[in-house]
Amino acid sequence: MAKTLMVVDDSASIRQVVGLALRGAGYEVIEACDGKDALSKLTGQKINLIISDVNMPNMDGITLVKEVKKLSAYKFTPIMMLTTESQDDKKMAGKAAGAKAWVVKPFQPPQLLDAVAKLVLP
DSSP states (O other), rough: OOOOEEEEEHHHHHEEEEEEHHTTTTOEEEEEEHHHHHHHHOOOOOOOOOESSSSSSOOOOOHHHHHHHHHTTTOOOOOOEEESSSOOOHHHHHHTTTTOOOEEOOOOOHHHHHHHHHSSSS
């Protein structure tokens, strides 16, 4: 059965590129345009990994990580940040909130898929 991943980014083009790479690798993909949209789509189904941008309107990625970790169904779901942010303080805030990985844009799809494979358990 295919693993389900959620991609959260306010950029439709980034969601499209990431979604294409993930679907091409055999993953099911749910897309959300910001943290609030993502939370509304977490309805109890199994999500194997959440990939989120940091800077988004309505709810940023770090806040999303904190909110997801409060949900019993998703508190152990790994979360990867995919962002233009590369400052150590942002990375530390993400890690403190519960993010498991940090990939900086621009990225190459093989780099992304390699990081995903490390976080999505077989």
